[in-house]
Amino acid sequence: MQISPNFLKHYTFTELKNIVTAKNFRWYFPESKGEPEQYSNLLYYDHQFSDDVTPKLKRLLSTMCIQLGAIAVFRIKINATPKNAPHQGWHQDLKISTPSKTCVLYMNTNDGYTEFETGEKVRSESNTAVIFDTNLKHRGVPQTDTDRRLVLNISYFEK
Numbered sequence: 001m002q003i004s005p006n007f008l009k010h011y012t013f014t015e016l017k018n019i020v021t022a023k024n025f026r027w028y029f030p031e032s033k034g035e036p037e038q039y040s041n042l043l044y045y046d047h048q049f050s051d052d053v054t055p056k057l058k059r060l061l062s063t064m065c066i067q068l069g070a071i072a073v074f075r076i077k078i079n080a081t082p083k084n085a086p087h088q089g090w091h092q093d094l095k096i097s098t099p100s101k102t103c104v105l106y107m108n109t110n111d112g113y114t115e116f117e118t119g120e121k122v123r124s125e126s127n128t129a130v131i132f133d134t135n136l137k138h139r140g141v142p143q144t145d146t147d148r149r150l151v152l153n154i155s156y157f158e159k
Contacts, residue, residue: 001136003122007105007129008064016060017107017126020078020150027080068103068131070156081112081142081149088139090117093155100134101158107150112143114151124149 008016019025053061061076074094093102104114106124114122114130117137122130124143132138134155143149 001116001120002131004129004131005125006127008067008127010127012060012063013127015056016152017150019057019060020107020152064103064105064154065156068101068154068156069159070101070154071159072157074100074155074157076152076154078107078150078152079140081140081151083142083147084144085142087141090137090139092135092137093153094134096134098157101131101156102134102136103129103131103154103156105129105152105154107152108146108148110143110146110149112149113141115139115141124151 007013065073094100104122106126106128108124109126110124112124114124115138116122116132121141122128140149140151
C-alpha cells in the first residue's frame with residue numbers, strides 16, 4: 001500500500017475538484033443490478049466516467065493515469081457519500097485473477113476514512129491518494145463533519 005499526499009499538482013487537483021463540485025456535475029444513485037450487493041443498502045451517489053467526457057476532464061484524468069503508470073484502465077468513478085451515511089461492507093473493487101491496482105484520491109478533507117481488512121486506516125485528506133492491490137478488501141467509513149465525502153477511484157493495470 002502506498003499513501004501519497006499532494007498526489008496531483010495543485011493546479012491539476014483544483015481544476016479536477018472544481019469540475020466534480022460544480023452545480024451542473026451529474027450524480028447518479030447506483031441501484032442497477034450490475035452493482036455489487038454491498039452497494040444495494042447504502043446511501044451514496046456516483047459518477048462513472050466514460051469516453052464522452054469533456055476534453056478538459058479527459059486531460060485531467062489522463063494526467064492521473066499517466067502518473068499512476070496505468071497501461072489499461074477498468075473504471076474511473078467518483079463517489080459522493082452524504083454525512084452520517086451507513087458504513088460500507090468489506091469489498092474488493094474488482095474480482096479478477098490478474099494483478100491490478102486501485103487508486104483512491106480523496107477530493108476533500110473530512111473525518112471519514114478508508115479502512116482495510118488488515119486494520120490500516122487512511123484518512124480522507126484532500127489530494128491524498130492511496131494505491132493498493134485491487135483484491136485487497138476495504139471499506140469506506142463515512143464522515144460526520146462535512147456534508148459529503150468525495151472519493152475518486154481508478155482501477156487499472158500498471159506497467
